[in-house]
Amino acid sequence: MKKGALFIGSYSSIKVFIHWTFWIIIGWIFMMHFQMGHGWTEGIQGALFILVLFACVVLHEFGHALMAKKYGIPTRDITLYPIGGVASLNKMPDKPAQELAVALAGPAVNFVIAGVLYIFLYVNDQLLPISEIDHMTGGNFWFNIMAANVILAVFNLIPAFPMDGGRVLRALLAFTMDKLKATIIAARVGQFLAIAFVFLGFFTNFWLVFIGLFIYLGAGAEEVHESAKSALTGYTARDILIRQYTRLLPGETLERTVQLLQNTQEQGFVVAENNQVQGVLTRNELIKGLSVYGNTSPVSNVMRKDFVIVAPDMPLQEVYEKLLSNNFSLAPVLDDGQLIGIVNAKGINEVVMVKKALAQKDGIAKT
Template identity: 50%
Template sequence: MKHSLRIGRIAGIPILIHWTFLLLLGFIIYSQVLRGSSTAATLAAVGFVLVLFACVVLHELGHALTAKHFGFVTRKITLLPIGGIASLEQLPDSPRQELLVALAGPAVNVLIALGLYPFVSGAAFAVPDIGRLTTAQDFVSALFQLNLTLALFNLLPAFPMDGGRVLRALLSFWLDRLRATRFAAGLGKLMALAFVFLGC
């Protein structure tokens, strides 16, 4: 992807960050200044976003390393303000392989959430306000909740999201790949329209 900066390499896979990610950090800092937050609160909010996107990298590595297990190469992982993209040179043709590769990313977020669960507060399921992470427990609780949210959101059966790929893989056990793809893509369009309607 053009206009991306390489920030490292993990398991031989280049990790890139798109320039628009800097706009997200700038927006967070600007929002904190507008609400009169302290420097510590502003740094906590920025730090939280960076840690959350580290979880996104781990999510994408889940896909990439599972694909590597089946002999598929991931050219790069790119971070965007809306998430991450693992760019595979070739997608698995086997329904079983595609199913496991698609599930691997959300599974990583579930494992992170399980690891954080013993340390979360009683308000772990409240809507997190990353601008008011006043304690370490607030930080951990928000990270716990957002990892669960990432897992569940990505499992929505809307192609080309992970859930859509899971659906296509399951359908491919009974249908040819083209019909399975058309069904999953059609459901994805219906879900997108539903979200637009609900957001109006």
């Protein structure tokens, strides 16, 4: 389960969650109706409109997720927030054409939904002028849903990275330049538009402020992520392999683990028996385990069994993606099924910092 989110179902092994903050928008809709002098009926109709619209948002995210799955990229889950949905793909495709397809798949779903509703309304002679769009009333329900899907698709295609349009922009740029440079340009455009959203939000719709902040922070994070990946080019797991590390037995107590953390610089431990990895224990699992089971509990009760396995010749970029997407700080390295060491996030970060420092030195030397 996902912390702070309600699980509502799954499709194609992709779980769907509603974050607790999503209900804020439902309460806001009710409040708006009462401020406008409406009753409970209008309030419920307004909330139903939002729920149907967000069902379309879920389908939008499944468009991304299923297209990514076509290219062998799994999606951990889809989560609904007040400002929209997020499909947590393990990574975006490296090939520009594939990223372009994944980015366009979401808006394409909204256009399809709008097209189906258009045909339905046309056949039933229920099409209305654009001026009749009114999201806050119960009338013209399906016409409003159709219009909302068009608006949703068009809005998402604004080139504000990391929105869909921003990813489309990066993919198009990546056809003619390396991905890092394309990411930097797309991120700068995204941050500029994010500032514009925040500014407009104060005078029009305050949700634009939240969307702008989300875009600004997301663009910066994506740039940092891509910069780190670029710095890891040419390295493998063997380059940061740690051969001297502490192994825990499944039966050792959490109290013993606490002592090891206090006396060493290690960020986590591999749990193994007879040279076979049983799980991974990080600080997060240790703290949770202490609060739930107490310090006499064996580590087997709290270790993570869904650990990432790394081969010694695995590209460090791939190791970085695996650790990040699965929220791990370390991973065991196996060679022909035998545990030969570990790699951790600290080692990856050190490679990134060294590469960046050398790049800065070369830049200064050239000037």
